[in-house]
Amino acid sequence: MVLSLPDSAVYGGDSENSDGLPRSGDFPRSAAVLARMRSENFPVAARILPRGLRRHLHALYGFFRLVDYAGDEAPGNRGALLDFLEIDLKRAYQGTARIPMLRSLTPTVAECAIPHEVLVKLIDANRQDQQVRRYRSFPDLLDYCALSANPVGEAVLHVFGRAEPALITLSDRICSALQILEHCQDIAEDYRQDRVYLPTDDMQRFGCEEPELVADRASTMLCGLVKYEVDRARRMLDAGAPLVGELSGMARIAVAGYVAGGRATAAAFAAAKHDPLGFDVRPGRGRTFAEWGRLYVLGGIW
Numbered sequence: 001m002v003l004s005l006p007d008s009a010v011y012g013g014d015s016e017n018s019d020g021l022p023r024s025g026d027f028p029r030s031a032a033v034l035a036r037m038r039s040e041n042f043p044v045a046a047r048i049l050p051r052g053l054r055r056h057l058h059a060l061y062g063f064f065r066l067v068d069y070a071g072d073e074a075p076g077n078r079g080a081l082l083d084f085l086e087i088d089l090k091r092a093y094q095g096t097a098r099i100p101m102l103r104s105l106t107p108t109v110a111e112c113a114i115p116h117e118v119l120v121k122l123i124d125a126n127r128q129d130q131q132v133r134r135y136r137s138f139p140d141l142l143d144y145c146a147l148s149a150n151p152v153g154e155a156v157l158h159v160f161g162r163a164e165p166a167l168i169t170l171s172d173r174i175c176s177a178l179q180i181l182e183h184c185q186d187i188a189e190d191y192r193q194d195r196v197y198l199p200t201d202d203m204q205r206f207g208c209e210e211p212e213l214v215a216d217r218a219s220t221m222l223c224g225l226v227k228y229e230v231d232r233a234r235r236m237l238d239a240g241a242p243l244v245g246e247l248s249g250m251a252r253i254a255v256a257g258y259v260a261g262g263r264a265t266a267a268a269f270a271a272a273k274h275d276p277l278g279f280d281v282r283p284g285r286g287r288t289f290a291e292w293g294r295l296y297v298l299g300g301i302w
Contacts, residue, residue, distance in 0.1 A: 039206055049250050055253075056159045059108040062101040062124060063089075064152060071126025071192070079130055086123050090116070106194040113159045121151040127194065136200045139233075144197075149179035153258075160251035169249075173240030174259055179231040181265045183224050184279050188214045198225060217278040234266045245299025252296060260291035 049057070070081040091097040092105045093116055125148035134219065135141040154172035157163040183190065183197035191213040192195055198208075206225040212218070218226065237259055244256045264283030272279035 004147045012190070043171050049254060053159060053250055056108045056112055057156070058223070058235075059101075059104045060152075060155050063105050063119065067122050068125055070284055071129050074153045082123050082127055082130075089119060089123070108159070112155075112161075118154050118158075119146045119201045131190070132280070133194050134196050134200055137232065138199045138202065140264060141180070141197065141199055141261075145176040146172070149175040156254065156258075157251075160254070162247060162251055167243055170240045170243035170246070172244065172263070173236045174255075177233040177236035178239065178258065178262050180236070181231055181262055181269075184229050184233075185265070185276055186268065187226075188277055198229065202228065213277075214279055218275040222277075223274045226269065226276060230266055230269045230274060231260070232260075237262045241295065242299070244295050252299075256292050258296035260288050260295055263291045264288040 030248075067082070067085060070085055071078055074081055085099070085102075087097050088097050088102045089105075092102040092110055095106050095110075097103045097106060109116075110120070110300075125144065128144065128147065132144070135144060150172040153175040154168050155162060155165055155170055156232075187198065191210065196213065197211060198213075202225060203210075206228070207221045208219070208225050212222050216220075241259050244252055244259060247298055260284055264287040265281070267287055268281045268283050269276070272281050
């Protein structure tokens with residue numbers, strides 16, 4: 001997939017389009033973005049959900065992936081790409097978006113009443129990624145998760161019509177936990193981009209040095225650190241899991257799936273002895289569905 005965009009297109013200079021806007025071919029195709037959804041850890045839009053709900057979740061996922069690609073993978077001026085996406089996000093709320101996947105977002109933000117300030121936080125998180133490469137403390141990392149992860153859960157609650165303050169608080173715990181688990185999975189990939197999401201204080205406490213993050217196998221100290229962070233994330237998942245019991249119907253099914261994916265990922269870390277360098281730590285489908293069923297039946301409390 002290609003999301004590259006020449007600076008001239010962003011700033012309205014010379015380009016093949018007379019209005020200075022990118023061609024639709026400069027952006028990932030909807031089908032390619034949604035195909036990637038099947039490889040994600042956590043179910044985004046289960047097939048059992050009604051078509052209307054799946055359409056909204058697909059539209060949100062497409063936006064999330066566009067923003068992540070612009071901030072993490074796109075060549076060239078990523079800051080300019082993020083600026084362009086923020087402009088087109090505003091257009092999506094007005095029904096005039098130029099990027100195809102943001103045009104698809106327009107019915108979702110309108111029908112589900114998703115506030116603009118919720119989605120723009122994800123762009124702000126990717127802007128922060130261009131400047132901040134390390135996080136000193138765990139609270140610092142949670143502040144980042146408040147931009148990079150928590151808005152995802154809040155947007156999903158809007159899709160189900162349950163974006164209530166108490167439920168958003170529970171959702172924030174779940175989403176931050178899922179983000180921390182993903183960081184633990186991707187420590188080598190992140191380090192190659194000069195990003196470290198393991199708090200510096202924790203690395204020092206466990207005696208870990210940054211070059212260890214790209215070794216063939218995790219050292220004993222690094223495995224201990226990863227276990228510490230995974231256990232922390234698991235406790236956050238447990239603290240947020242009562243959200244499942246506050247929901248019903250399709251909302252309960254979907255949110256139970258997110259929490260189940262997180263718990264299955266924590267189990268996969270344990271099976272790999274908390275070594276994400278020597279093993280591809282991914283949740284097993286059977287474990288995920290077993291966790292999903294328990295969560296749905298018991299409402300997140302056991």
